[in-house]
Amino acid sequence: xxxxxxxxxALAIGxxxxxxxxxxxxxxxxxxxxxxxxxxxxxxxxAADAAEDKFLREQGYKPEMRKGTRYYCRRQTVMGTRFExxxxxxxxxxxxxxQHSKEMIEHAQRAQGxxxxx
Numbered sequence: 001x002x003x004x005x006x007x008x009x010a011l012a013i014g015x016x017x018x019x020x021x022x023x024x025x026x027x028x029x030x031x032x033x034x035x036x037x038x039x040x041x042x043x044x045x046x047a048a049d050a051a052e053d054k055f056l057r058e059q060g061y062k063p064e065m066r067k068g069t070r071y072y073c074r075r076q077t078v079m080g081t082r083f084e085x086x087x088x089x090x091x092x093x094x095x096x097x098x099q100h101s102k103e104m105i106e107h108a109q110r111a112q113g114x115x116x117x118x
Contacts, residue, residue: 052094053072053091056089057072061089062074069090072091073089074087
């Protein structure tokens with residue numbers, strides 16, 4: 001029973017954190033067609049940004065430049081509907097959300113403790 005509960009708890013916490021991050025940092029307004037250019041990794045990126053760029057691209061995000069800021073966007077289906085919405089994030093926001101999710105999972109695991117006493 002506990003082995004099934006922990007992954008669901010971790011998933012629920014991750015989704016909650018992601019939705020809170022979306023609420024705090026709404027996606028920038030859409031840009032007119034033809035004004036956004038595909039963005040290639042730039043040589044002046046530091047190692048952390050290059051790693052985040054690779055991770056986000058593997059997750060299906062496509063980089064876009066908006067007002068001088070690099071955003072990573074992808075279309076996602078809204079849960080419970082067939083409608084899609086565009087979700088955009090910056091590399092820094094993505095890194096922060098993943099770090100916060102990891103901390104929440106670790107906290108939940110520590111709070112659960114070790115139920116098996118030898």
